[in-house]
Amino acid sequence: MTPRRRTLLPRSAAGGPAPPASGGTTRSAAGRRRTSLARLALRRVLAGLATLLAVSVLVFVGTEVLPGDAASAVLGRTAQPAQLERMRELMGLDRSVPERYLDWLGGVLTGDLGNSAAGYAQGTEISIWDDIRGNVANTLTLAVLVVVLMIPLALLLGVLAATRVGGTRDHAISLGSLAVVSLPEFIIGSLLVVVFFSWLDVFPPVSLVPPGTSPLERPEILVLPTLTLLGATLAGSTRMVRAGMVEALRSDFVQMARLNGLPERRVVLRYGLRNALAPAVQVFAQNVQYLIGGIIVVEYLFSYPGIGKELVDAVAIRDVRAVQSIAFLIAAVSIGVNIVADLFVLVLVPKLRTGRA
16 A cells, blocks of 8 residues: 655744745735734824814813903903904904804914914014914924933933842932922922022023024023923833833843843843833823923923913913914824824834734
8 A cells, every 4th residue: 555645844943834935925914014004003193183173172162161351351451342343353253153263273274373462452463373483493492402311311210220120229210200200390490490590500590582592592591491391201201111121121031031141231222121112102202292282380480482481471361363273283293292102102012013903
């Protein structure tokens, strides 16, 4: 009887069937991963646009339901009836609420934020964007400076604490960050003013920026606001990086890498830090959103002319159009940062893309 012949499949080094000779399957899988990531990115962007639309409705309704007459708040109690009527017409208060909303939203989407009510009160037309763009640049300058310092410092301190869990270095970093994060921004800023101005007299207590100039022309005025914001954001980021690193360094794949004789520095940076970045990215994004949001307390504390201070001034004089436009810009940047953070996490952690998009 002739024995039956069996065809043996080639085995890979891991013991399973060897991959096909052609790269078709690999290219197909890579194409599916790219498609999945693109689909997830599209979903995040569409969700962000829907959220921004909802925010525009809430901002508009929130400013419209405020009691009192906005025209009277802008002109003051001594305004004459004819002046009030003219101001209501200029501010669009004589039109219906849906018409005002569509006019404002259409202008924002086309880059026209409208004119400031404060300009109308002075008898001139002042574009809101021309009025706030210098403040926007000042806030972005301060926020970028803080982010450039915060992220590497949080990674460094978090890794240093996690690699010596329970040691003196870990306790010093953890207790120090906990003490700082428990203090409000105005307390941190006030303490810095006492130390660096009242005692040492090395940095100014106010951060005035003349119109038409950049805060970078006088770097010393940025020191105290930057340190205050670092105190408010660095502590939480450091603690999150430490927690992620501790969990990652205790995982099985890190222990296996150590048993294989890999250098500890490579294990920490390549296997530990990369897997700890996913939760830390979300904290970084929240801190960036906070910074872009205006840093109202810090800007007012140091008299720094940023977008947060501009928003408070617009609220004080009841400049409805300016409040709506500034709040919309802040929301747009905040949502954009959140989308970028979500996509970055998806790139860092491929297993999050295995679900259906």
